[in-house]
Amino acid sequence: MQNSSPRAWPWSAASSPEPYPEQAWVQSLRMMHGIVLDEGIKNKTEVTMDEILNWMAESKVILENEEMKLEEWFSANGKSPVAERTPFLLCGELANPYRLVDLGISGMPIFPVRMDGICRVWTDVIDGREVQPGIHHVTLARTTGWWETTWIGLADKEQARVMTEWLNGGRGTAWRWARLAEGELSIHFGEVLFSPQYDQVSWDGEKESVLIEAPPRTGPVIEKSGVRAILFTKQGCYDNRGKLARCVHFKQRQFHDEMFRRGSAGIWNEIIDID
Numbered sequence: 001m002q003n004s005s006p007r008a009w010p011w012s013a014a015s016s017p018e019p020y021p022e023q024a025w026v027q028s029l030r031m032m033h034g035i036v037l038d039e040g041i042k043n044k045t046e047v048t049m050d051e052i053l054n055w056m057a058e059s060k061v062i063l064e065n066e067e068m069k070l071e072e073w074f075s076a077n078g079k080s081p082v083a084e085r086t087p088f089l090l091c092g093e094l095a096n097p098y099r100l101v102d103l104g105i106s107g108m109p110i111f112p113v114r115m116d117g118i119c120r121v122w123t124d125v126i127d128g129r130e131v132q133p134g135i136h137h138v139t140l141a142r143t144t145g146w147w148e149t150t151w152i153g154l155a156d157k158e159q160a161r162v163m164t165e166w167l168n169g170g171r172g173t174a175w176r177w178a179r180l181a182e183g184e185l186s187i188h189f190g191e192v193l194f195s196p197q198y199d200q201v202s203w204d205g206e207k208e209s210v211l212i213e214a215p216p217r218t219g220p221v222i223e224k225s226g227v228r229a230i231l232f233t234k235q236g237c238y239d240n241r242g243k244l245a246r247c248v249h250f251k252q253r254q255f256h257d258e259m260f261r262r263g264s265a266g267i268w269n270e271i272i273d274i275d
Contacts, residue, residue: 003064006032006097013131014253017092017138020151022192024111026061026070028077029101035070035109036060042189042219049087049226056109056154057082070109079107080156087152087222088177089113089185089229091120092138094163095151103162110153114193114217118183118272119143120150120247122255124235124265129169136252136260137167139232141244141271142182145210148195148248149188152227160228167230174234178274180224187219195248208243231272235265244271 006027010019024035041047041055057071071082093099095110121141126134155163160177167175196210238245238259244266245255 003031003033003062005030006101009097011093011096011098013135014251016135016252017094017096017247018251020095021097024059024109025097026073026107026109027097027100028106029104032097033073034062035111036062036067037111037187037189039189041187044220046221046223047187048223052087052222052226053082053085053154056111059109074107077107080158082154085154085156086160087227088155088160088163089140089180089227090151090153091140091229093135094167094230095153103166105155105159105162108153108155108159110151112149112188113152113222114147114149114186114188114219116147116184116186116214116217117142117144118180119146119148119195119244121237121271122245122247122250122252122260123232124238125232126256126260127169133256136255137232138247139237139268140180140229141237141266142273143201143208143210143244143246145212145214146196146201147193147210147214149193152185152222164230174232175230176233177228177230180227180229181273181275183224185222185224185227186217187222189218195246198249203243206242225275231268231274233268236268237266237271239266 025032037059059070060067061073120138122136123139128134201208202211
């Protein structure tokens with residue numbers, strides 16, 4: 001990744017939540033820095049939260065003329081240490097560098113992860129801020145056999161509060177952080193991982209599933225109990241006659257123009273289980 005301003009990163013309501021960077025990074029309000037992840041962790045089968053935090057603390061931040069351990073970068077920039085951070089699953093605009101600057105979030109390291117059995121889906125409501133008709137946010141739902149990549153951000157308490165309040169529009173509690181009770185998360189290394197195509201998702205009239213063989217994982221499975229995922233707990237996700245509107249298959253504008261209001265809402269705690 002070339003160090004650049006997060007304000008130079010493209011974002012629009014029509015393309016939300018993408019585009020994303022292709023590697024781990026951390027940013028201030030003025031500059032994005034790539035993170036070099038230690039691939040030694042690939043030898044592990046599963047990792048705990050303590051192992052994740054220690055691994056990230058030792059990872060290297062790419063600066064102009066040097067590399068610096070992430071923990072040292074935190075200290076030099078007055079940020080919360082790794083030990084005071086919690087892994088949060090970032091599935092929508094909260095992983096977009098431009099949006100993070102809008103929220104004033106600086107110093108939250110973000111790295112790529114793979115989700116198996118879980119997919120990103122559009123919510124069934126519009127957030128009317130900024131544009132008309134508004135923007136759709138992203139929540140999670142189960143799909144047997146599914147895989148895709150997203151991001152984990154190591155956020156401190158203040159950053160988690162800011163992200164939650166922004167999604168809720170400063171009022172209400174429709175968005176909540178929870179621990180997932182299903183699916184698998186793993187660290188992702190290497191090339192872009194392509195998810196199943198639209199016509200590779202089977203529907204038996206009641207539920208959808210993917211029957212083709214999944215590609216092998218490139219990193220260890222992450223202990224789910226230590227990761228928080230933010231879910232929309234009002235109407236839930238969009239339900240198009242039993243089928244999900246996955247972000248991988250439908251960009252936001254296409255979803256709004258072609259599908260929105262032609263189905264119903266999937267109740268949030270029926271589409272994914274939490275602890």
